[in-house]
Amino acid sequence: MVKSQTAAVDVRGLSKHFGEGDTKVIALNNVSIVIGENEFFTLLGPSGCGKTTLLRMIAGFDFQNEGEILLYDENIANLPPFKRPINTVFQNYALFPHMTVSQNIGFGLKMLGKPKPEITARVSEMLKLVQMEELKDRKVSQISGGQQQRVALARALAPQPKVLLLDEPLSALDYKLRKEMQIELKRLQNETGITFIFVTHDQEEALTMSDRIAVMSKGNVLQIGNPREIYDRPADRFVASFIGESNFIVCKVEKKTRGSATACLPDGTSLTVDCPVDLELPQPATIAIRPEHAFISEKPGKNQLAAIIKNIVFLGTDTHVHTQLSDGTAFVVRQQNVIGEKPLQTGQNVGIRIADGAARILKD
Amino acid sequence: MCAVPHAKVALMAISSRGFSVKSQVGFSTIALLCIFALYLPIFTLVVYAFNDTDSMSLWGGFSLRWFKSASHNVAIQDAVLRSFQIAIIAATLATAMGTLAAIATTRTAPYRGLNFKYALINQPLIVPEIVTAVALLIVFARIKVWTGYTGGAYLVAAHTAFCIPFAYLPIRARLEGMDLTLETAAADLYANPWNTFTNITLPLLLPGVIAGYMLAFVVSLDDVVITEFVKSGGQETLPTYMLGQIKKSITPEVNAAATFFLVLSVLAVTAFYFISRKKH
Structure with a gap:
């Protein structure tokens, strides 16, 4: 927890399966997560990893087979959704098509039985917050996708929930609008002070916006940490490949001191690597290296990997150099483009130097 | 010009612009024939309602006398009133029941026996009307003996029963096309199941409900077979009255009533159509 020590949501040993017997599918496998008050917390993973299932259970749309969900120390796991002080921004927004923008935003407050003047005041406050004052009397079918997104946010924030759940809310927007909304969401979270739980499969979005991220795969939480930790010190091979890009090399680990080891690469190069896991030596292992932590040198030297350039992809600020190591492993180097630099050639023999501390042994 | 065989013309029509029924040979002819078959009888009926003679086949000049005579005919007035009373009550009851049945059969996970329930609800569409009519005649006769009651409730009950599938089907179609997350969103925004139904489901369902009501109303209004078997003496609806008249003497008064x-x-x-369109 970053901003506060108080736990807003405490998920304990949550399990969920669908079907029985041969057709049984485990959606969540004994998941435990503590989410702090006022945190922007992201559940990140590929589709089918259980992130949406977890979100739906926190909202009350699905019920767990085992485990508890505590909201400020109160177990809400068996309450119906309309009794949980938690609101959701849906992936397709789910705005009520027969109501105006204002009526949509005021719906939650109306259902809570708030007096009319209070609803009116709160709705106009929300309209202002999401800059939709001019369109308040439009039907929701008469506004654009980005505007619908804002209305969905305002509608979920209006009843002042203790936690706001966001289920891939930006996936339907185009790239530019998505970037704007990322900043907008951060601003709203700061201004309202509400705990946000955000679901996405977009790692870039997760890294940009989150205080902390939980990476999920196949119903399990693989790693929880802030964006920097997740990127720099991925817990396993899945996290390393899902967040950002990584080169994976199979090698033999030989010597090991505390936290670091010496890896012997297939071409005989030895490399000092980060080793967060316990290993029995010597044994084969996989090491991960980020493309931006490797450098091309035109004259292969000592402790450099011998490689041949297969393809060069120009990306504007950067260039991706796709190479092949002597044992056939593909290896990508990302280098920043500098004016006046002598361009590399496809087919050229080069050396690859790895930055100190950049290589890391991973569990498979 | 006619060297190209018809089949080839048809094939060319398919390949050049994709398949279009309109570009098929003879389309206009068949369409015209269909329109004639549908509307010529109705047109004839309406024209002869303005006939000045007593005949339904010999034209004797334009006149409104049969409308005058029909509107002064107490039996016709009585039958029209009864037809509308029954249709309004039966359509209302059938729509209410159809709505509940549609919700019960769509807002549920599929289970064994669900298809059987569809069949049960739609039974009036499957069983020949004459079978239902005879069955109702027998059952109602027994109930009349037991209770001594011979009023209009039998007709209303019978009409409600056969109107249910006509109300049910459009409502179910509408429910199946509705985005379920809207109801989830309402629940998320503190609406209990009843509030979700009244604030979200029902307003969105309204076009389906109106369509269902409309169908049920029209079906009840022109029913002959079941009404003929179920009605007691003096309980003529307009269709059964007209049937009775045709058996006796045919005059254009029947045309006027029709x-x-x-x-x-x-x-x-038309009114229903505009009401439902206004809502959306």
């Missing part, structure tokens, strides 16, 4: 009936039905359907 024309009036036609106009009322068209007005009712």
Whole structure:
């Protein structure tokens, strides 16, 4: 927890399966997560990893087979959704098509039985917050996708929930609008002070916006940490490949001191690597290296990997150099483009130097 | 010009612009024939309602005398009133029940026996009307003996029963097309199941409900077979009254009554259409 020590949501040993017997599918496998008050917390993973299932259970749309969900120390796991002080921004927004923008935003407050003047005041406050004052009397079918997104946010924030759940809310927007909304969401979270739980499969979005991220795969939480930790010190091979890009090399680990080891690469190069896991030596292992932590040198030297350039992809600020190591492993180097630099050639023999501390042994 | 065989013309029509029924040979002819077959009888009926003679086949000049005579005919007035009373009550009851049945059969996970329930609800569409009519005659006769009651409730009950599938089907179609996350979103925003139904489901369902009501109303209005078997003495609806008249002596008064009936039905359907369109 970053901003506060108080736990807003405490998920304990949550399990969920669908079907029985041969057709049984485990959606969540004994998941435990503590989410702090006022945190922007992201559940990140590929589709089918259980992130949406977890979100739906926190909202009350699905019920767990085992485990508890505590909201400020109160177990809400068996309450119906309309009794949980938690609101959701849906992936397709789910705005009520027969109501105006204002009526949509005021719906939650109306259902809570708030007096009319209070609803009116709160709705106009929300309209202002999401800059939709001019369109308040439009039907929701008469506004654009980005505007619908804002209305969905305002509608979920209006009843002042203790936690706001966001289920891939930006996936339907185009790239530019998505970037704007990322900043907008951060601003709203700061201004309202509400705990946000955000679901996405977009790692870039997760890294940009989150205080902390939980990476999920196949119903399990693989790693929880802030964006920097997740990127720099991925817990396993899945996290390393899902967040950002990584080169994976199979090698033999030989010597090991505390936290670091010496890896012997297939071409005989030895490399000092980060080793967060316990290993029995010597044994084969996989090491991960980020493309931006490797450098091309035109004259292969000592402790450099011998490689041949297969393809060069120009990306504007950067260039991706796709190479092949002597044992056939593909290896990508990302280098920043500098004016006046002598361009590399496809087919050229080069050396690859790895930055100190950049290589890391991973569990498979 | 006619060297190209028809089949080849048809094939060319398919390949050049994709398949279009309109570009098929003879389309216009068949369409015209269909329109004639549908509307010529109605047109004839309406024209002879304005006939000045007593005949339904010999034209004797334009006149409104049969409309005058029909509107002064107490039996016709009585039958029209009864037809509308029954249709309104039966359509209302059938729509209410159809709505509940549609919700019960769509807002649920599929289970064994669900298809059987569809069949049960739609039974009036499957069983021949004459079978239902005879069955109702027998059952109601027994109930009449037991209770001594011989009023209009039998007709209303029978009409409600056979109207249910006509109300049920459009409502179910509408429910199946509705985005379920809207109801989830309402629940998320503190609406309990009843509030979700009244604030979200029902307003969105309204076009389906109106369509269902409309169908049920029209079906009840022109029913002959079941009404003929179920009605007690003096309980003529307009269709059964007209049937009775045709058995006796045919005059254009029947045409006039039918024309009036036609106009009322068209007005009712048009009104419903505009109401439902206004809602969306």
